[in-house]
Amino acid sequence: MKISVEISFYPLRNEFLRPISDFIDQLKSYDSLFVRVNGMSSHVVGEYDDVMGAIKKEMKASLEIPHSVFVMKVLNMDLREVEK
Numbered sequence: 001m002k003i004s005v006e007i008s009f010y011p012l013r014n015e016f017l018r019p020i021s022d023f024i025d026q027l028k029s030y031d032s033l034f035v036r037v038n039g040m041s042s043h044v045v046g047e048y049d050d051v052m053g054a055i056k057k058e059m060k061a062s063l064e065i066p067h068s069v070f071v072m073k074v075l076n077m078d079l080r081e082v083e084k
Contacts, residue, residue, distance in 0.1 A: 001076060003045070003052075003074060004045045005051055005052075007044060008070065008072075010071075011065050011069075013065070013066075019065055023058055023059075027042065027055070030054045032050040033050060033054060034046060041071075045078055045080060
């Protein structure tokens with residue numbers, strides 16, 4: 001099943017851009033995922049197991065940074081189909 005996840009990462013520290021960029025770059029490294037970035041969140045689209053597996057792995061690494069917050073919305077559809 002295709003899903004779309006809208007995810008925002010907020011490292012609550014002075015140097016916040018690097019951890020966000022690193023998280024997004026890691027998600028983009030998965031060939032099976034489509035990742036679109038905007039000013040407040042990223043959209044990750046793909047098969048459920050691929051998307052959730054990647055997010056689980058990369059989120060765990062990012063949560064090693066103290067005081068990090070993630071906000072997610074999960075949709076059971078490919079958002080790119082709505083945009084057509």
